[in-house]
Amino acid sequence: MPQGPVSPAVTVSVVIPCRDDGAHLWRCLRALSAQTLAPTEIVVVDNASTDDSAEIARAAGVRVVFCGERGIPAAAATGYDAARGELILRLDADSLPDPTWVQSMVDALADPTVDAVTGGAVFHDGPARRRVSMARLFLGTYATFATPALGHTPLWGSNMAFRRRAWEDVRGEVHLDPELHDDLDLAYHLGRRHRIARVSGAHMRVSSRTVEPRRFARCFRRGAGTVFAHWPAEIPPARWVRLGLRGRS
Numbered sequence: 001m002p003q004g005p006v007s008p009a010v011t012v013s014v015v016i017p018c019r020d021d022g023a024h025l026w027r028c029l030r031a032l033s034a035q036t037l038a039p040t041e042i043v044v045v046d047n048a049s050t051d052d053s054a055e056i057a058r059a060a061g062v063r064v065v066f067c068g069e070r071g072i073p074a075a076a077a078t079g080y081d082a083a084r085g086e087l088i089l090r091l092d093a094d095s096l097p098d099p100t101w102v103q104s105m106v107d108a109l110a111d112p113t114v115d116a117v118t119g120g121a122v123f124h125d126g127p128a129r130r131r132v133s134m135a136r137l138f139l140g141t142y143a144t145f146a147t148p149a150l151g152h153t154p155l156w157g158s159n160m161a162f163r164r165r166a167w168e169d170v171r172g173e174v175h176l177d178p179e180l181h182d183d184l185d186l187a188y189h190l191g192r193r194h195r196i197a198r199v200s201g202a203h204m205r206v207s208s209r210t211v212e213p214r215r216f217a218r219c220f221r222r223g224a225g226t227v228f229a230h231w232p233a234e235i236p237p238a239r240w241v242r243l244g245l246r247g248r249s
Contacts, residue, residue: 010106012039013085013164017067017075019047021093022056024207029060031096037103040085047075053093071178073185076157080167089161090183094207096124097159101203105161108199115194116162116187118155124205131208138211142223149227150187151240153196157183159204166194180226181219188230191243 146154
């Protein structure tokens, strides 16, 4: 896989959970090969795919790890555990990162007070005139729903990054239920002790299939389920107080 300049200062792992998404994965890996700053490694998690996803990843020369437990939470955790880099960057198989994506995430995590970052996106398919506005509406809805529940910036799995030591700090706490959102769940656990920041600019294009009615309904159901999985201990007022006290300590 062609690669750009590699940063000598930090090691970077890109993790891609994938199940039966070979066509999208190929385009994602091609976009990753054009980064201005090449990652140290790319880890594709084959979540018991029945298509050629694993073969596509191997042909591209990236690491493939197998996760037999179905669901994004288990697959993502398997990838994070396998990652060797100091920084772990996460996107999905249907994501198309801009050439500066890796560099933008590394730059954002150069701030020693920040342990996780997340960015936005635009759609790369669907009606051309609505790709930006629909993506903003989708992500805005997510932020409106998740930010008050968390008391801080949420993570979004199609465009996020965090320090490996931060993952190791919460690894034993995260949920692996396939009916929960792994990114929102991770934000709950990281946010207790680690600062999460937003990366300006999109730097990412994703598929609009997320807003198809059935997928969107499932997305909303899993989002609500993830929030409720943390109640009553993490009910918003109690969480806000704890986070406020932490900020003053």
